[in-house]
Amino acid sequence: MINHPRHISWLEVEIPGAPDSAFQLAPRSVRDVTSILRYSSEKGLAVQVWGGGTHSGYGTPVKPDFVMSMEHLGEVERWEPDDLTIVVGAGARVDRVEAMLAERNQSLVMPERSNGATLGGVIAAGVSSLRRGRLYATRERVLEVTMVTGDGRLIRSGGRVVKNVTGYDIHRLVVGAFGALGVIVSVCLKLMPTPTGAATVEIDELAGAGVIARPLSVLETDGSVRVYLQGTEAEVAAQVSRLGGRSEPGLDWPADPEGTWQWSLRVPPVLVGEALARLRPGWRYLALHGVGEIRASSESHDGAEDLRSWAESLGGNLVMCKGDSGLFDPWGKPPVGLDLQRRIVAEFDPSRVLNPGRLPGGV
């Protein structure tokens, strides 16, 4: 039984969709975050950090003593359009920041259909934009991270410049770390300009995409292949005529497939076609050709074990993004260097209070 900390009742909130816990908090300042984490480390209370809840199905479920929402820490601290950088609180919603940036033809290059996800959530889960094949993954956008470690230390890694080798890249280590090293409170991100020309071209054969050296993306959903193009208008027009398919102006991004079970299958890029052939009938998918990432959904986990073994034998993996972790292991084979991962986590979160056990290998 946890003593309810009465004196912070004003930080208490209701978080829809959050797992059961004794109480739920929404810190209003970075100082609140450091105080809360010092307290939880001292008392050994498990904290689940909450952004938009979009990636809550990833990993081994946490049994939190309390849930901490980052909803109040989402201010845009500094947008430098002429430097193509932005500093923003981790609780900011990706779609809202993108809408603001679009006014100056700039983009975070983060997931296009973010469903209320926050910047902190996208970074902690290490998920990326559909444009990643041309414009790189989320980890390449993160220039600086300010975070609070499990024991309440406020630390910063990286810097507000687009190129930087000053010190260890802890800000890259937190990408995909599911909050195990610290709670991300704010980030500086590298923006990309959005050129004016854009088109989406549906083609009959995947091989046809080969006439474009570096398309923005080549996506396949349930039998149809689309090439996404962006550049100056003259450039895009020339590419469209070279591709010769059915084209529409603009970029019409597909949503991730939804179902009772959701998956992220990761294989060497050249094997995407073979991976799709291995999906059981009824599985829906969104495949990123040239990248090796396939987002899929299904109504049961039949066949998932075989798919995972195949992916793991190629150095890839099958990650469960939504489903029943009692029926199916969310991660599969733990990564190499697990002892080292544990030692690193112990340096940042000695009492192991942040999303404990959520990472692969029970870290």
Add this chain to the structure above:
Amino acid sequence: MTLVADLRAVLGDEDVMEEPVELHLYSKDASPLVRGHPTCVVFPRDTAEVAEIVRIAERYQAPIVARGAGTGLAAGASPTEGGIVVVTTALRDIDLDPANRTAWVGAGVINLDLTKAATSHGLHFAPDPSSQSACTIGGNVANNSGGPHCLSEGSTTSHVLGLEVVLAGGQIVVLGGQAPDPIGLDLKGVIVGSEGTLGIVTRALVRLLPVEPDVRTLMMGFPTVEDSARAVSDVIAAGLVPAALELMDQRMCQAVENWLHAGLPTDAAAVLLAEVVGETEGVVSQAQLIAGIGRANHAMGVEIAETEEHRALLWKGRKGAFGSVAQLAPDYYLHDAVVPRTRLVETMRAVYEIADRHGLTMANVFHAGDGNLHPLIAFDADDPELSETVRQAGDEIVAACLEVGGALSGEHGIGVEKRDLMRSNFSELDLDAQARLKEAFDPMGIFNPNKILPQGSRCFDFGGARRELPEGVWI
């Protein structure tokens, strides 16, 4: 047994050197101010030998300094604490996978050799430091090296998909791979740029990019450095991300022209080299836009390279810049601080002012597009008083860059040369977190000790701050 005898038992006599001449040769990298005194220099032929070396080093608690070609500019590969210099140049396999656009590359492979091997498949390795004809992939990984073409494609870290690393205890691990988004902590991501302080990288799985269908390279001379810096800021502000955007000042251009005759204008205060790549229609319009921005900032002439030979000549001038400084003085001291691109104009003004005040000979050649300065001070390192002045001016330049929100190093690394400036870039707790990371990887502290982090970075007294808080106090 001794350290050297143990190493010889594993590597054979010829791959372990301890003659004074050899020790002297490997006592420093390309940084002029720092020299170390190694016990021996070893040349492992495979990863298993590297693992043996690590185990032996741990037994004797001898420091290990990994070294590729020794082109580093921050003394990261100088064996300042003695011990074993592990030269990786014999690890030189290249295993290309053109279909997946990747290659497994030995740490000792020379950067340019990788791109040459990939060219026949229409591919290339994006990071292209000026030293690319000499520097190794292992060194690129250790320093997270950049180069002119990292403006649009990112530094080495964006192009490393996997690593084979020898960790503490001689444990060999393969991190990452061709499939995206490996699960668990991104250990590979933090090893890149760690300057050999976390382990020894023996092979890297790198991303290869397709050679772009078309390219335009522009050269523009400006009447003042400020005009050129403003043109750079305006190009970025216009939403263009060219493949490269490089500045050279007049002193630099004159030195290059004396030596290489690359056709750089010697009467301009600054020359901007811009390159755009992509489909023909795109590069033509982007080149026009950049030329327009140049003219609006008083460019005296705009030259667009029409042939591959012309383009190659312009780049030869840029990449030969550091070499040409030998005409000015026997040594040069170089910083590579980074500033936000919106602050380039005022920062350049401050940098020139500092050099003038100290009466130093300075030339500038730098990656203007990403705000990465390279103020280069030519001097004679045998003159101790002058060396001290140079160091002092360097510190002032760094301070000016940090003042406008910049960072210590964009691509050369921290090593020893910038180690003690880390406190001006990070707080005590920031450095403590970095020191903890180092400890988690290297509990015995044998991997390239006393690099990157200043002495005393690990603060053991943090617990005190926690105890000061009365029970139940939140805010």
